[in-house]
Amino acid sequence: MAGYFNDQGEEKTDHPPAIVEDSERFVQSFRSHINNIVMFIFVNPFIRHYIPFFKGRSDESLRNVxxxxxxxxxxxxRRREEIENTPLDKPLPHDMLTSVITANTPRDINYTKTVGGExxxxxxxxLEIRHIMFDAFIGGTDTTANMISFIVYYLAHYPDVKRKVVEEIDRVFQDDKTRPITEKDLHQFKYIDAVIKEVDRVFPVSNMLQRYGAEPDEIAGYKWPRGTMFQVNAVSIHKNKNYWEDPETFNPDRWMVEGFEPKKYSFIMFGGGLRVCPGRKLAMIELVALTALIYRKYDFDLVDMEAPLxxxxxxxSACTQLLVKVKSRN
Structure with a gap:
């Protein structure tokens, strides 16, 4: 990629191709890990350990991890060494990795000795930092990218909805195509927020959630032993007639009704309970900001309006291909 960039563009990159290739492998490994998780959830350990095809996939997955x-x-x-070698009077970078490394240390800008009495x-x-960063990479990359693809798809199929999105963007930005987006702007994009929620309701990126029973329980008249893994079907919940009016209809306006609030656990875009997504607010900021910024300058039409997603x-749910025609909104 670096070589192509240097050959084709007037600007030159300082990153050698080896670094770019290593970065690509890193990103691809995360995507492979997400795909491989399914096997460890659904395939019996005996099969993974002893049946040749599954054992090969399992071993490959473990090498990837x-x-x-x-x-x-x-x-x-490397970042810990950089922090240790930085003088105390010199500010540190404001990023997630630095924050978790310096958490609960004198270099923590939010340093506190107790939280809730503990x-x-x-x-x-x-090890703890590794798993935090791992969750952030996995939970905050493909999910957001696929969600943007689904938003583009549905806006292309619903021109009236897209028109309202563009009108809101132009109203907030005052037709300025270049100024940076601000926190104040984000709070004004009410309709974009509604579109994002409605897209996820009809086509959830996280189509199922997993929960383990910590204790024996009785659900729907059946007794379940401790350690049972439950698969929560987000698609069925999001289209349940008991919770949603016209559940099969794509209608962002339902979220614009004053005082509207979906019934508890009837909308699980970010899960729920103690294991609710810790990055849900950041994800919504990213989705709202990116939708506003790309539709501020560009319009998207599908190459084939009849082609299914x-x-x-x-x-x-990962979008494998979405062919679009991009036009400037000048």
Missing amino acids: KFLYDKVDSIIK SMDRPMTD QVRSGII
Whole structure:
């Protein structure tokens, strides 16, 4: 990619091709990991360990995870060394990795010794940081990217909805195509927020959630032993007639009704309960901002309006291909 960029563009990149290729492998490994998770959820351990095809896939998945762990560990180690070598009177970068490394240390800008009465004076270990960053990478990359693809698809199929989105964008930005987006802007994009929620309702990126029963329980008249894994079908919940009026209809306006609030657990875009997505607010900021910024300057039409949305379903619904025609809104 770096070589192509240098050959084709007037600007030159300082990144050698080897670094770009390594970065591509890193990103691809995360995508492979997401796809491979399904096998560890649904395939019996005996089959994974002893049946040749499944054992090969399982071993490959474990090698992939080791590669990811090693990469993330090296990133953490390098950043920790940079922090330790930075004078105390010099500010540190404002990023997630720096924040979790310095958490509960004197270099933490939000340093506090207690939270809810529990001592919080222990910094996190590299292992804890690794898993936090791992969750952030997995939960905050493909999900957001696929959601944007689904938004483009539905706006192309519903021109009246797209018109309202563009009108809201032009009203907030005052037809300025270049100024940076602000926090104040984000609070004004009410209709874009409604569109995002409605797209996820009719076509959820996270199509199923997993929960383990911590104790024996009785659900729907059946007794379930401790340790049972439950698959929560988000698609069925989001289109349940008991919770939604005209559930099969794509209608962002339902979210614009004053005082509207979906029934508890009838909309699980970010899960729910104690395991609700910790990055849900950041995800909505990203989705609202990106939708506003791209439709501020560009319009998108599908190459084939009759073509169904092409997805691969696993832990998430991943858009495998979306051919669009991009036009400037000048």
